[in-house]
Amino acid sequence: MTDSSSLQGQVTIAPRVLTTIVRQTALQTEGVQRLALKAPRRSHVQGKRAHAPGVEIILNEGAVHASVHVITSPNANMLTLAQSLQNEIAHAIEHIVGLQVASVDVTIDDVHFSARNSSQP
Numbered sequence: 001m002t003d004s005s006s007l008q009g010q011v012t013i014a015p016r017v018l019t020t021i022v023r024q025t026a027l028q029t030e031g032v033q034r035l036a037l038k039a040p041r042r043s044h045v046q047g048k049r050a051h052a053p054g055v056e057i058i059l060n061e062g063a064v065h066a067s068v069h070v071i072t073s074p075n076a077n078m079l080t081l082a083q084s085l086q087n088e089i090a091h092a093i094e095h096i097v098g099l100q101v102a103s104v105d106v107t108i109d110d111v112h113f114s115a116r117n118s119s120q121p
Helices: 015-027 078-096
Strands: 032-035 048-052 055-060 063-072 100-111
Touching: 015 032, 015 048, 015 055, 015 063, 015 078, 063 078, 078 100
Parallel strands: 063 100
Antiparallel strands: 032 063, 048 055, 055 063
């Protein structure tokens, strides 16, 4: 049996994997209806980038910078939801991939009301 600490080789995780983790984490968070369709604004942070609708990931010196744009439920406490998203996304990246998270920016772009609720004042 080979000791895994003595193995040689390289492990590469594509930045696109991180966008998937961010998307799935956000969509599973109570109060998030969906992600915004537009791409997040380009961050000033330099590094390797990956984009998905509503998500931008930047890898810079082994640290992850994530940006996510969401559409919320009308009954969600937006501040609490945004803080929860920051924590959940950072935890998911650190736990699943093992990378350090430098920042998680959350932007709430809109609130989704169902057709039934939108007709009420």
